[in-house]
Amino acid sequence: METVIELKGVVAVLGSFPALAGVSLSVQRGEILLLQGPNGAGKTSLLRVCAGLMPIERGTGSILGIDLATNRQDIRTRVGLLGHTNGLYLDLTVEQNIQFWASTVGASQEEVANAMSTMRVDGRLAKVKAGQLSAGQRRRTALASLIVRRAEIWLLDEPHAGLDAAGRDELDALLRNAVAAGATVVLASHESERAAGLATRTVTVDGGGAR
Amino acid sequence: MEDASFIIGSWVLTFVAIGAYAAFVIRRGRELSRNATSEEMPWT
Amino acid sequence: MSTFEQRRRVAFAVARKDLTIEWNSRILVNQVAPFAAIIMVLFAFALDNEGILQRVAPGLVWLATLFSMLVVIQRTFAVESADGALDALRVAGVDPSAIFIGKSLALMVQLFALELLLVGTAVVLYGVEMSLVGFAEAIVTLLTATVGLACVGTLYGGLAAGARGRETLLPLLLLPVVAPVLIGATRATEAAFGSGGAQVSEGWPWILLLAVFAVIFAVVGSVAFGPLVDE
Amino acid sequence: MNSAVASPRGTGTRNTRILGILTIASMAFLALLGLVFSAEDRDQGSSVRIMYVHVPSIWVAYIAFGMTAACSAIYLSSRNRSLIWDRFAGAAGEIGVLFVAVSLVTGSLWGRLSWGTYWVWDARLTSTAFLFITYLGYLAVRRLGGTHRQRARRSAVLALLAILEIPLVHFSVRLWRSLHQEATVATGGTDVHMDGLMLFSLFFGLISFTLLFLWLVIHRQRSLALEDAMENRGLDAAIEARREEAVS
Numbered sequence: 001m002e003t004v005i006e007l008k009g010v011v012a013v014l015g016s017f018p019a020l021a022g023v024s025l026s027v028q029r030g031e032i033l034l035l036q037g038p039n040g041a042g043k044t045s046l047l048r049v050c051a052g053l054m055p056i057e058r059g060t061g062s063i064l065g066i067d068l069a070t071n072r073q074d075i076r077t078r079v080g081l082l083g084h085t086n087g088l089y090l091d092l093t094v095e096q097n098i099q100f101w102a103s104t105v106g107a108s109q110e111e112v113a114n115a116m117s118t119m120r121v122d123g124r125l126a127k128v129k130a131g132q133l134s135a136g137q138r139r140r141t142a143l144a145s146l147i148v149r150r151a152e153i154w155l156l157d158e159p160h161a162g163l164d165a166a167g168r169d170e171l172d173a174l175l176r177n178a179v180a181a182g183a184t185v186v187l188a189s190h191e192s193e194r195a196a197g198l199a200t201r202t203v204t205v206d207g208g209g210a211r
Numbered sequence: 212m213e214d215a216s217f218i219i220g221s222w223v224l225t226f227v228a229i230g231a232y233a234a235f236v237i238r239r240g241r242e243l244s245r246n247a248t249s250e251e252m253p254w255t
Numbered sequence: 256m257s258t259f260e261q262r263r264r265v266a267f268a269v270a271r272k273d274l275t276i277e278w279n280s281r282i283l284v285n286q287v288a289p290f291a292a293i294i295m296v297l298f299a300f301a302l303d304n305e306g307i308l309q310r311v312a313p314g315l316v317w318l319a320t321l322f323s324m325l326v327v328i329q330r331t332f333a334v335e336s337a338d339g340a341l342d343a344l345r346v347a348g349v350d351p352s353a354i355f356i357g358k359s360l361a362l363m364v365q366l367f368a369l370e371l372l373l374v375g376t377a378v379v380l381y382g383v384e385m386s387l388v389g390f391a392e393a394i395v396t397l398l399t400a401t402v403g404l405a406c407v408g409t410l411y412g413g414l415a416a417g418a419r420g421r422e423t424l425l426p427l428l429l430l431p432v433v434a435p436v437l438i439g440a441t442r443a444t445e446a447a448f449g450s451g452g453a454q455v456s457e458g459w460p461w462i463l464l465l466a467v468f469a470v471i472f473a474v475v476g477s478v479a480f481g482p483l484v485d486e
Numbered sequence: 487m488n489s490a491v492a493s494p495r496g497t498g499t500r501n502t503r504i505l506g507i508l509t510i511a512s513m514a515f516l517a518l519l520g521l522v523f524s525a526e527d528r529d530q531g532s533s534v535r536i537m538y539v540h541v542p543s544i545w546v547a548y549i550a551f552g553m554t555a556a557c558s559a560i561y562l563s564s565r566n567r568s569l570i571w572d573r574f575a576g577a578a579g580e581i582g583v584l585f586v587a588v589s590l591v592t593g594s595l596w597g598r599l600s601w602g603t604y605w606v607w608d609a610r611l612t613s614t615a616f617l618f619i620t621y622l623g624y625l626a627v628r629r630l631g632g633t634h635r636q637r638a639r640r641s642a643v644l645a646l647l648a649i650l651e652i653p654l655v656h657f658s659v660r661l662w663r664s665l666h667q668e669a670t671v672a673t674g675g676t677d678v679h680m681d682g683l684m685l686f687s688l689f690f691g692l693i694s695f696t697l698l699f700l701w702l703v704i705h706r707q708r709s710l711a712l713e714d715a716m717e718n719r720g721l722d723a724a725i726e727a728r729r730e731e732a733v734s
Contacts, residue, residue: 011725015631018721021728041732051346057633057721073485077348087343089272089334091280096272103268104349106261129279130338149347207732208725217599218535221592222521225539226513228588229698232581236705240497243712251715254499254708410647414627414640424630428623431616432651435658442662464658475650482643 002029004153004184005050009059010068012049019045021208022059027186030179034199035188035210042208043188044084047155050186051081064152080151082159086142090131094121094141097130101145115147118174120167135162143171154178156187160194172198262353269349269357274364276334283327283365288372291323295376308381310451313444315381316373317437320404323369325426328408331362332416341416341484351481355409359476362405370397374444383448392458393447399462400440403469407432410476413484439464497708505701512694519687533599536592538687542695543589544614549699550582551621555649558642569714570707572638575645577706579624581699586618609663613656620648634714 005027012020020042027033035043048054050063052072061068063075088097095116102112116122119140130138139162146154154175160168168191175185175198188205189195196202204211249255277283298315302308308315335341344354374393377383385393408429415425439461445451446458498506520538554575561571593611594604605611628641 018725021725081346085339087339091276100272208728221536221595240709431619438658438662
């Protein structure tokens with residue numbers, strides 16, 4: 001198996017607070033890894049480090065074989081992160097948001113249409129401004145714009161939050177499809193029962209470390 | 212005499228400003244070096 | 256590795272996105288433009304003398320532009336950080352220089368519209384009169400000054416936005432840098448307006464200064480934007 | 487740890503102490519030269535005595551800002567990106583701001599005596615004021631927080647931008663002033679006819695202020711290094727505390 005995420009003793013700080021206090025983690029291609037742990041354990045920071053968003057202060061790490069310390073910019077094009085925030089422009093409509101993200105990677109109109117129908121944000125919803133959507137609808141829009149980015153590693157922070165039962169089923173199916181197509185998924189979730197059914201492995205994050 | 216007070220004033224001001232800054236730098240250094248190890252003070 | 260073609264596509268996507276946001280929200284039209292117009296009226300209250308107003312109209316136009324520009328820049332980066340879109344852009348690996356060019360382009364369009372409004376206000380409220388050549392010169396001045404302002408505004412706006420909660424830093428960083436634009440654009444506009452007996456021909460050297468400023472900050476900005484905003 | 491507790495050493499070494507004594511001695515001698523020995527100027531009278539602190543101050547400020555830019559460039563271009571260059575840049579920037587402020591104030595006092603006004607909109611004065619504000623912004627950006635490397639990169643880029651901006655501002659302010667006839671007020675008043683001793687005093691002032699600058703920048707760099715080290719140590723403790731959370 002190919003190792004896509006390799007962290008050794010990674011420390012990452014928010015201001016002067018060590019959000020990650022020495023995390024070592026190894027993830028193989030094709031895994032669906034569930035991060036569990038209490039609030040403030042460092043799950044979000046761990047995902048942000050893997051996305052190349054947070055610089056690492058100490059330790060070493062590589063994502064898809066690219067060094068986290070030196071080439072974070074190169075990593076970012078190949079991973080997709082759905083954080084606490086959705087990364088949407090609230091004054092753009094659902095369709096305009098997804099179109100924008102599609103145009104940054106050069107995705108086709110067909111891919112946009114597919115992503116929108118997969119996440120059920122097509123039709124009437126497509127013309128609504130993101131600022132007027134419900135939490136679950138925003139989450140689905142964010143997932144749709146994640147789909148068009150064709151990431152190799154999906155990093156998802158509480159992806160189930162705010163989704164209704166049907167939406168959760170669709171998300172699970174989507175992730176399984178993505179993995180079948182060669183992607184890797186790391187997700188943090190409080191919905192442990194549902195996520196455990198989906199995950200191939202579970203890691204507990206606590207006190208800025210992983211076990 | 213106005214001239215003299217301006218001249219003395221500018222000299223005094225210059226030296227007071229620099230002196231105060233120098234004192235700040237030295238005191239900060241003393242304070243911080245109290246607990247510092249040799250590795251943290253490569254100049255010693 | 257992003258090719259030139261990719262970068263151009265992303266830059267235009269970013270510019271179109273920012274302009275669509277303005278089109279959807281009409282913040283510039285409904286809030287910033289009235290604010291700019293109010294500044295012009297307040298100037299008239301403060302300098303209550305028609306002769307003076309006519310004489311200093313060019314300076315007032317550009318001062319009002321700078322103040323409104325601060326608001327516009329803060330708005331264009333608030334849009335990015337409202338729902339973590341700037342983070343999303345960074346994760347998407349979008350080339351920072353393309354973001355810089357795109358956001359600058361959108362800012363140029365918005366600033367230019369704002370300046371046209373301000374010049375119009377000066378003509379109406381302050382009794383400014385222009386010859387045809389003067390009018391052409393005013394337009395060229397607006398264009399070159401706008402390019403410089405937009406580039407430098409995007410550059411420092413990004414820096415201030417990257418440091419969360421420290422948006423108040425923007426005026427301190429930005430206003431000293433745009434001093435050449437204020438000087439150059441004011442003199443060129445004076446020539447165009449004929450304020451204080453200035454000749455139209457006196458304006459062109461100042462426009463050259465504005466052009467140099469614009470070129471320098473367009474080039475430097477696209478290099479420096481990444482390291483300043485990233486992290 | 488033990489050796490550190492034994493004697494509080496501060497940021498000084500034998501060499502900086504020698505430099506410090508030299509600086510103090512030459513400052514005292516400069517005061518004698520400037521305030522007692524040197525003659526009054528033919529046109530300006532005794533007010534020329536302000537020159538001996540005013541000109542060296544702005545001289546130091548220029549050296550300091552030059553050093554900030556040079557160290558920032560070295561930081562960005564060096565392979566290992568040693569933070570010592572960032573700290574030298576920061577130390578020099580801070581000292582530069584102090585000396586620009588001193589020269590602005592002494593300059594306006596001198597101006598009051600020789601031109602009868604504290605401030606004229608002369609090109610050099612105006613662009614010096616901009617210099618001051620620009621580097622205040624630089625120092626503000628250094629204090630933004632984040633990791634040391636973030637601070638170093640951000641402020642280094644900003645320092646290079648400042649170097650680019652200064653000539654532009656200076657040039658445009660000069661163009662701006664050249665249109666106004668009153669500009670001669672500034673240049674006309676500063677015509678100082680210097681005899682040998684005055685010239686020597688001024689030259690001596692430049693040297694002793696340069697010594698002062700070196701002494702300050704070395705000490706400041708070291709105390710900044712200590713600040714960074716203490717922050718790192720705070721991080722070590724915080725990491726320990728963070729790990730404890732998991733055990734409980």
